[in-house]
Amino acid sequence: MYLSFLLIICYTLPSLLRACPIYLTISLDGKTLQDSHIEVNWGPECHEYPEWIGIFNEDPSTAYVPPEARITDITNSSGKIVSDVKIGKLRFPQGWNNYDENVVPIEYPKGKCLPYYVASFNGTELLTVECLKIQPNWMSKLDHIAQMPLKELFIPGTHASAAYVANLTKTKSVLIKDYVVAQQFDVWSQLVFGIRYLDFSIGYDKIDDVYDSNNADNFYIVNENKLVRPLRSVLRDIKRFVQLSHEVVILDFSSFPIGFYKHPERHSGLNHLLREEVGDIVYIRNTSTQEGSKQCDELTIEEIRKDNKYLIILYPVQELPYPESGD
Template sequence: MKLLTVVLALFSWSTIVYCVSTGRFCDSESGDDFQRAHIGLIISPIMSIKMIREIEIYWNHAKYRPGDTIALYTSEPANGLEPIYTLVPNAPSGIKRTGLQATFVPTSNLTFVRQCLQYHVAWLRNGTIRLTNCLQTQPHWMTERKEILGSLPMSRVFLPGTHDSASYAIHRRANLENFVERFVITQDVDVLAQLIYGVRYLDIRVGHYPNTDSVWWANHGVYRSVPMQNVVNQVKTFLDNTNEVVIFDIQEFPVGFGKNLGVHHDFIGFLEEQFAGYYLPKSYHGWTSTLNAIWSSGKRLIIGYDEKRVVSRYESVWPCVTHQWGNVRTIEDLFNYLNRIETESLGYPRSIPRSAMAELTPNTWDVILNRLGGIRQMAETVNFNVTNWYNSKWQHTANIVAVDFVRSSGIIETAIEWNERRNSRC
């Protein structure tokens, strides 16, 4: 809690105004103090026998006043509309659990149009709404900012990502996880939903099971999650319905590969067959390609592959994204590690994108004794802090930031905003 208090004290949002002459957003110190404020909604990853998908409100407003209130609504806020929950902010920054359970939204109900998903939040002063936000999807955020981002390579774009993207479990009702699920499930929505919400970097681990019908599976360590065919189909559905660029990064081969390069050749054959017409060949300028060049090619899927011995043999797979993994067990150590890699990145620009893996890593005894409470509890501890850190300290250096239970963070919203602010000029 000591570090959290310090970080919140340091956290400050800069002003954003719309520059009419350029049609872009830029910083300004003038105007209403609410231009420097932010409120948002996230979904807690904590699941118990009584509660799932608890709505949490987070805020930052350096010039908050006594008597200000923050209110939660089930429709677009309007003066006179009765909220379902209110709170009085008692600090410039904070997060508050509401005790309210968000309605389950299946992926089939998500569209490829940006939408608010029922819940809205507003900041009120003297009974007047001054600032609003909603729980929303972002299926086209890169394309909508094509003018700002088009000249940049992937290594210079702030990309929201998920850790072990295909290790997901979807629960409609509150339940208790078994011991294994507590330490292997990292997301609460499927890959298609992650992409619709705004994720653009997918961290994929693969297992080979030749004696099963599916053969290729998404894994988290030795845990077999979902057939790889399901993941592939979800990615293709997203690409078919948007003009976004997606990194499909194969990072580990925990089961069934060993030292047998033949299995790798077979799997790359599977990827080439399944993603034919979607993947961008490596010879197309590789990782130095700008987003404009990628869009011009008509191929918007980049497949990273974590096996150097076969990457050189295929045009379909690229050198994988560099994972920056702290292997730490406390929030203080995670802060120190992320601070080091982000600071070092200022002096060592990279052509290959890097992903800050913003998670805690339990050791064997942590798992056996359940000392860190499982991945859901660790994400609850980490994600709000990570959101604040990348808003206040590393917003100018961030490349990919990958988190567990992405809906319990504000990293998508943070990435979108800072891509605008650090690349726009008035």
């Protein structure tokens, strides 16, 4: 038994050492997400190149399937090639699509492969397999990070997170195509893929300054001084996701470029909207000077999730509205 174990190690170790890291990403070249192509990436430090890399719609390690695309002549230690394979209609497992109603999703603490696989080969010898994964539960299921303060965590995030357009073919504006649109995925999909930090710039669209249910939708996501979409619908997607996943998400309200200058009362209106839509799941930090109170970046995931709180809102202190009676 001992000799057999040594023989197995001696046989498999060279294969592991020479295996070249590979992974898939989605290109930004499509006018719609469905038209975007799959990118094959390899490296870094790919010293012994595979003879070829294939893209598959099933796991090639469990069943024989012909590749949808085949890449050869790999001669660099790292690189990227845009394939001819399009992402097509992207569907998540049941319960993790934004349109799934009254469905309790399965939790995937280690991620879940979508039907997009990449594998490297020497001839017919399979070297490595990877897939395009969703990560809807990675934070809440990693026990060892629950006790770590936020400042010690590397949290994946996006810039101008809600600046997306579902179909660029419907606009002829070069400004929108090249500057305003920053994301191809909506906020819900970003969260399902594992993003936990969202960056928002906010604008105000109307003259009416009195907060009520009729003008709450005047608060818009903004990018490059263009109004993109109402904030309320984005907040509702975020709330639904964290209630399903029990993940902690950081919302960074980084700037207010439209409609807020010399209108501090609009920050009060925005504060009302945030309380109305997500107030019950926002962590409220203890701001007292008593011993034991912590700065925001010193909080742990466990402390934030206590009492079913899942959101941290970052808001410029100088813009915060004055406390109002009854709040």
